Amino acid sequence: MSFVEYGDTIKDGDTAIVFLGHESMFPIKVQHGTVTQTKYGVIRHSTDLIGKKYGSKVTCSKGGWVFILHPTPELWTMNLPHRTQILYSTDISIITMMLELKPGSIVCESGTGSGSLSHALIRTVAPTGHLYTVEFHQQRAEKAREEFREHGVEHLVTVTNQDVCKNGFGVSNIADAVFLDIPSPWEAIGHAKSALKAEGGRICSFSPCIEQVQRTCLAMEEYGFTEINTLEILLRVYNVRTISLQIPDLGKAAEDNSSTDFDSSNPSHPGSPCTNLQQGTVQFKSGVPLREVVGHTGYLTFATKS
Amino acid sequence: RKIIFEKQWFYLDNAIGHIYGTTFEVTSGGNLQPKQEVEETTTETKEAGTDNRNIVDDGKSQKLTHDDIKALKDKGIKGQEIVQQLIENSTTFRDKTEFAQDKYIKKKKKKYEAVITIVKPSTRILSTMYYAREPGKINHLRYDTLAQMLTLGNVHAGNKMIVMETCAGLVLGAVMERMGGYGSIIQMYPGGGPVRAATSCFGFPKPFFDNLHEFPLSKVQSLLSGTFTTETLPAEPEENALVEEESNGLTEEKQTSLQETEEEPTTETAMEINPTEEQDTMDVNAEDVEFKENKEKDNKENVREKQMKQWERRKKLIEAAALLKEKNADGLIVASKFHPTPLLLSLLEFVAPSRPFVVYCQYKEPLLECYTKLRERGGVINLKLSETWLRNYQVLPDRSHPKLTMSGGGGYLLSGITVVLEKGKSDSSNPEALKMEEPSSKRCKLQDLPC
Numbered sequence: 001m002s003f004v005e006y007g008d009t010i011k012d013g014d015t016a017i018v019f020l021g022h023e024s025m026f027p028i029k030v031q032h033g034t035v036t037q038t039k040y041g042v043i044r045h046s047t048d049l050i051g052k053k054y055g056s057k058v059t060c061s062k063g064g065w066v067f068i069l070h071p072t073p074e075l076w077t078m079n080l081p082h083r084t085q086i087l088y089s090t091d092i093s094i095i096t097m098m099l100e101l102k103p104g105s106i107v108c109e110s111g112t113g114s115g116s117l118s119h120a121l122i123r124t125v126a127p128t129g130h131l132y133t134v135e136f137h138q139q140r141a142e143k144a145r146e147e148f149r150e151h152g153v154e155h156l157v158t159v160t161n162q163d164v165c166k167n168g169f170g171v172s173n174i175a176d177a178v179f180l181d182i183p184s185p186w187e188a189i190g191h192a193k194s195a196l197k198a199e200g201g202r203i204c205s206f207s208p209c210i211e212q213v214q215r216t217c218l219a220m221e222e223y224g225f226t227e228i229n230t231l232e233i234l235l236r237v238y239n240v241r242t243i244s245l246q247i248p249d250l251g252k253a254a255e256d257n258s259s260t261d262f263d264s265s266n267p268s269h270p271g272s273p274c275t276n277l278q279q280g281t282v283q284f285k286s287g288v289p290l291r292e293v294v295g296h297t298g299y300l301t302f303a304t305k306s
Numbered sequence: 307r308k309i310i311f312e313k314q315w316f317y318l319d320n321a322i323g324h325i326y327g328t329t330f331e332v333t334s335g336g337n338l339q340p341k342q343e344v345e346e347t348t349t350e351t352k353e354a355g356t357d358n359r360n361i362v363d364d365g366k367s368q369k370l371t372h373d374d375i376k377a378l379k380d381k382g383i384k385g386q387e388i389v390q391q392l393i394e395n396s397t398t399f400r401d402k403t404e405f406a407q408d409k410y411i412k413k414k415k416k417k418y419e420a421v422i423t424i425v426k427p428s429t430r431i432l433s434t435m436y437y438a439r440e441p442g443k444i445n446h447l448r449y450d451t452l453a454q455m456l457t458l459g460n461v462h463a464g465n466k467m468i469v470m471e472t473c474a475g476l477v478l479g480a481v482m483e484r485m486g487g488y489g490s491i492i493q494m495y496p497g498g499g500p501v502r503a504a505t506s507c508f509g510f511p512k513p514f515f516d517n518l519h520e521f522p523l524s525k526v527q528s529l530l531s532g533t534f535t536t537e538t539l540p541a542e543p544e545e546n547a548l549v550e551e552e553s554n555g556l557t558e559e560k561q562t563s564l565q566e567t568e569e570e571p572t573t574e575t576a577m578e579i580n581p582t583e584e585q586d587t588m589d590v591n592a593e594d595v596e597f598k599e600n601k602e603k604d605n606k607e608n609v610r611e612k613q614m615k616q617w618e619r620r621k622k623l624i625e626a627a628a629l630l631k632e633k634n635a636d637g638l639i640v641a642s643k644f645h646p647t648p649l650l651l652s653l654l655e656f657v658a659p660s661r662p663f664v665v666y667c668q669y670k671e672p673l674l675e676c677y678t679k680l681r682e683r684g685g686v687i688n689l690k691l692s693e694t695w696l697r698n699y700q701v702l703p704d705r706s707h708p709k710l711t712m713s714g715g716g717g718y719l720l721s722g723i724t725v726v727l728e729k730g731k732s733d734s735s736n737p738e739a740l741k742m743e744e745p746s747s748k749r750c751k752l753q754d755l756p757c
Contacts, residue, residue, distance in 0.1 A: 008658070067687055093454045093458070094696075097452070102484055103486025214701055232697045233695070240674050286674070299699065
């Protein structure tokens with residue numbers, strides 16, 4: 001396996017995702033002789049995992065089962081060890097498209113943080129592109145390097161441990177795109193401009209607060225960026241539920257005519273039995289929003305250098 | 307060639323040789339290249355009011371009449387100067403607040419200073435454009451939704467993707483851009499052939515099309531049940547040989563063109579190649595008709611040419627079928643006007659386990675059904691029905707606020723991951739052959755519904 005290339009079977013040293021059901025999952029490092037404890041019992045790597053196909057059902061010691069999944073940047077984002085706040089796939093996808101990233105793109109990123117976006121960027125620019133990522137926190141930079149090595153993508157990424165606002169990205173005139181997720185992005189706009197190719201490129205800055213956005217926009221204008229555009233993207237997830245609503249008793253129950261009319265005008269789903277008369281309910285399928293959803297992650301400001 | 311855009315017409319000849327992102331001003335017919343940045347119209351009128359308590363809308367604040375303005379336009383005076391005249395002849399302009407003055411100027415500039423920026427095609431540009439101009443052609447797939455699809459589908463170089471779309475080829479183009487010519491794509495199409503109007507706007511280099519295959523939806527069932535090969539294999543062995551020769555010639559041609567395009571990666575040239583190619587084939591067709599009526603010799607040649615084309619198509623079809631039959635695709639992307647359930651239940655058969663799939667639908671209800679049916683089928687996990695909301699912002703000093711909300715209208719997505727399919731619930735007693743037949747007959751019923 002690798003995060004940039006699908007493999008069929010699970011091998012020693014792979015990172016795999018154990019899927020327990022109901023969006024509950026966690027990553028493991030596959031190693032000969034190692035065991036992993038789950039709530040369904042023990043998984044023995046040597047016999048239960050290595051050599052099996054990704055996507056297989058693995059029965060654990062207590063008789064319960066899990067699925068073993070091939071790692072992807074999206075699954076990694078949902079399961080990675082947090083060292084900082086991370087960007088989630090909803091924001092990542094619009095960033096990737098608006099920065100016009102594709103195989104071969106050269107991207108600069110700061111800060112690396114927990115590497116959630118980094119993995120997605122590397123996936124998209126592989127096999128001929130490169131990611132230059134800058135993280136001023138030494139421990140985080142180290143940890144990120146280690147992860148990239150484990151995930152088989154170290155040849156596609158360079159991690160630099162320095163302050164992007166003071167020292168820039170460590171490269172100039174080579175990037176197709178720059179991404180900033182730092183507290184004071186306006187201080188790095190100049191460095192971003194010089195990292196971008198002479199013939200131009202795209203930039204994106206992620207900030208939670210509107211005051212940060214304003215200062216960033218002013219800085220972008222000052223440095224001659226065009227097409228400045230700020231947007232926000234929100235994900236709405238729906239649970240699929242079968243709902244039954246009670247029909248109120250208006251004292252009409254005795255009248256046969258009215259109730260049959262009601263049945264025909266409400267094409268209840270084929271699966272649901274016609275319990276309308278007896279229990280006085282109507283069933284239907286609905287996409288129900290989650291009780292609590294993410295209302296704000298950050299503003300994304302895009303611009304073009306041309 | 308003459309091009310019409312936003313009530314203006316112009317020729318593109320002057321734009322050649324400039325870098326992407328260059329802004330042009332339209333004159334009578336041709337293009338003129340003005341400076342990248344026009345010096346900001348210095349707000350010499352520092353005079354500005356604080357509020358609008360004394361501004362009355364009497365319809366007489368503009369002293370220039372319609373005819374005056376038309377006369378100015380006809381004289382060919384620069385738009386910038388017209389705007390300046392309008393400001394000078396507005397009695398209320400000085401009383402307006404600074405922000406209102408700004409807004410007034412911006413509005414007039416938009417109307418009188420026609421500038422055009424030429425940019426390089428990309429998924430960002432094309433999907434935004436299609437959503438704004440022709441949403442009906444792409445089933446109202448908003449660009450942020452398309453972005454989600456590419457990410458949820460883990461689209462990247464080296465994949466073997468299955469794409470089923472009726473979005474003018476926009477989704478296909480987006481997938482091709484993300485794969486950068488590495489890997490392969492099998493496009494499933496309804497009717498007589500795949501639609502790729504939007505795909506050709508991307509200006510992809512020719513090698514990108516080498517591993518782009520297409521397969522008719524109407525043959526999916528026969529492919530799944532194994533009756534496909536006997537049905538469509540060319541009957542005579544001679545034909546086979548001819549097809550091979552032909553294809554060899556073609557690959558050579560392709561290789562040479564590959565080198566050419568690599569040397570000149572400017573998309574504009576690639577873009578121009580596409581329409582001319584289309585024209586060529588159009589011409590051939592037109593000639594076809596004429597010649598048939600006239601000379602026999604030509605007729606024969608044409609028939610032969612047609613046959614060659616047919617063989618070529620057939621060969622590609624068999625290739626695509628072989629790729630599908632391996633049943634190891636790395637992902638499935640569906641965005642069509644059809645009901646998604648039968649498409650998914652059939653096409654998922656071709657996808658390897660532990661791979662993502664994404665279905666777009668303009669409406670939520672079909673995806674609710676699809677969700678339920680997939681649960682019944684099994685072989686999928688992490689099913690998620692979602693939608694994204696997109697909000698644009700105006701960011702200006704002391705004037706920042708959301709621009710417009712775009713909710714609904716952007717469509718819905720159902721995504722998930724394939725896993726190894728459980729060997730049938732009726733598994734215990736039935737022999738293997740029966741196991742295979744039973745689900746396929748179920749699928750058959752479902753597929754008959756929309757097609």
